Amino acid sequence: MSSIERSPWLIHYDASSCNGCDIEVLACLTPVYDAERFGCIVTGDPKQADIFLVTGSVNHLNAPILKNIYDQMPEPKAVVAIGACAYSGGVFAECYNVAGGVATTIPVDVYVPGCAAKPESILDGVVRAAMILKEKEKAGRKARALARKEGRRSPKRRAGGAT
Amino acid sequence: MSSGHEAREANAPSVIPFGPQHPVLPEPLHFDLLLQDEKVVGAVPQIGYIHRGLELLVEKRDYADYVHVAERICGICSFMHGMGYCEAVEGLLGVAVPDRARFLRTFWCELERAHSHLMWMGLAADAFGFESLFMATWRARELIIDVAEETAGGRVIFGSAIVGGVSKDPSDETLMRCMEALKPARDDIKKLSRVMLQDATVRHRLEGVGVISKEKAYELGAVGPMLRASGYDFDIRRRGYAAYGEVGFETALETAGDCMARAAIRIKEIEQSFSIMEQVVAKMPAGPVSLPIKGMPPVGECFARLEQPRGEVIYYVKSNGSRNLERFRVRTPTFANVPAMVEAMRGASLADVPTIILTIDPCISCTER
Numbered sequence: 001m002s003s004i005e006r007s008p009w010l011i012h013y014d015a016s017s018c019n020g021c022d023i024e025v026l027a028c029l030t031p032v033y034d035a036e037r038f039g040c041i042v043t044g045d046p047k048q049a050d051i052f053l054v055t056g057s058v059n060h061l062n063a064p065i066l067k068n069i070y071d072q073m074p075e076p077k078a079v080v081a082i083g084a085c086a087y088s089g090g091v092f093a094e095c096y097n098v099a100g101g102v103a104t105t106i107p108v109d110v111y112v113p114g115c116a117a118k119p120e121s122i123l124d125g126v127v128r129a130a131m132i133l134k135e136k137e138k139a140g141r142k143a144r145a146l147a148r149k150e151g152r153r154s155p156k157r158r159a160g161g162a163t
Numbered sequence: 164m165s166s167g168h169e170a171r172e173a174n175a176p177s178v179i180p181f182g183p184q185h186p187v188l189p190e191p192l193h194f195d196l197l198l199q200d201e202k203v204v205g206a207v208p209q210i211g212y213i214h215r216g217l218e219l220l221v222e223k224r225d226y227a228d229y230v231h232v233a234e235r236i237c238g239i240c241s242f243m244h245g246m247g248y249c250e251a252v253e254g255l256l257g258v259a260v261p262d263r264a265r266f267l268r269t270f271w272c273e274l275e276r277a278h279s280h281l282m283w284m285g286l287a288a289d290a291f292g293f294e295s296l297f298m299a300t301w302r303a304r305e306l307i308i309d310v311a312e313e314t315a316g317g318r319v320i321f322g323s324a325i326v327g328g329v330s331k332d333p334s335d336e337t338l339m340r341c342m343e344a345l346k347p348a349r350d351d352i353k354k355l356s357r358v359m360l361q362d363a364t365v366r367h368r369l370e371g372v373g374v375i376s377k378e379k380a381y382e383l384g385a386v387g388p389m390l391r392a393s394g395y396d397f398d399i400r401r402r403g404y405a406a407y408g409e410v411g412f413e414t415a416l417e418t419a420g421d422c423m424a425r426a427a428i429r430i431k432e433i434e435q436s437f438s439i440m441e442q443v444v445a446k447m448p449a450g451p452v453s454l455p456i457k458g459m460p461p462v463g464e465c466f467a468r469l470e471q472p473r474g475e476v477i478y479y480v481k482s483n484g485s486r487n488l489e490r491f492r493v494r495t496p497t498f499a500n501v502p503a504m505v506e507a508m509r510g511a512s513l514a515d516v517p518t519i520i521l522t523i524d525p526c527i528s529c530t531e532r
Contacts, residue, residue: 012189013184013191014189014190014191014213015213016212016213016214016215017213017238017528018235018236018237018238018241018320018528019189019190019237019238019239019319019526019528020235020238020241020319020320021238022189022190022238023189023238023239023282023319024318024319026189026282026286026301027301027305027308030285030297030298030301030302030305031298031299031301031302031305032301032302032305044184044185046184056213057215059212059214059215061211061212061214062183062191062212062213065183065184065191065212069184090235091231091232091235092215092216092217092220092232092235094220094223095215095216095217095219095220096216096219097214097215097216098215098216115235115320116238116317116318116319116320118318119318
């Protein structure tokens, strides 16, 4: 087990959710569901976050903010799209100000189903994202070792955007 | 450059952006705060990050199916949004829902008010850095959510309001058992309220902060706890919609108009909600919970007004006689409270801004729809 898998830091952004999934995300952090037992801490700072929890769908106003937060997160990082809206727009898919799911703006690693998503499934999503983080870290380490062997400059580990 | 010009530049207010992604806000809301040293001299709100445009969706959905979209105006007062839409459409159709449906609606409304106010208490505690209070209130809230799940079927989106009544019919025994199950939550809340209202650190952060006078609150069109905390007696539940005419309750009032008064109002209302729920369960009539609704709503328009946890909400529907309504409009409480919030921020120090924003209990999702 790598250290990143045991202590992933979370950041949450409400893209254009109805609040239903947001309060369930908060419920995950409080005593009954308690995501902290997996080593998770919520942070408001993208530069310290490993897992990005996004609720709701994307529109033209929040897409740059979503992208901005994602770009500021250091590698490796994982994105969890929570709820039906984050997948496709959900019940609001036909609304004029909904551009689609989170995947239209940033790459998504885990989808959590539900409208609103239940805390149990959000926790499952976070644990899966932590496993993906571990895989990504391993892949990153391999790429760096290979680069060193070949005498290239190693890819940046903590990058603002590009790997 | 003259020295006078430089002096003016130095005195010009500095602009601090607040949000849209901010640790204290679960939802995106942006303010440009104009600061003179540490004092806020002005705040320019910018909204629109979660606008979806769901009012227009009413043209594409069957009027009876639109309830599940109306419920998702906001995930916190979801049942009340669904019910408010249903009441407006029922007004158009000219039907009166069965008695048991009226009482069940009141039960779920109050359940939602209790969980919303508790949620607010936790978030407010988090905003002024009292994390253990945040955790403890949310633990008590889970007991209320369990009752919601057992009686209505959903944790936050209840999904039980339909045009013509309600879709779920929990038995009287289930309701009694649920009231028993809420007892530990009530005891917890009593203890937590004492901390919220009497703890020296909390009082230091809340007392005298963000004061709005009675006249100013009325003039700026504030609603709900924001208005009642300034001493103005205004509660739509007094009009007796659903079963509120048949239960007894006192409107919670405070006069100080500061953050502490707004906290005190909500804490009183949590206990009031439990007492209304008790009365509703005791008086629950037998019978059907929904009416079969046939045909289209006739040409016309109708208003419905409810008291949400955040204040008065108004629903307007207009029908052209077809399956799809022509217009649906919601005036949400947070929208009405934003001018008063901006007024409360004026003259406050930067460190108090999160507390002031939190004590109006903003629901951006309702406001922007």
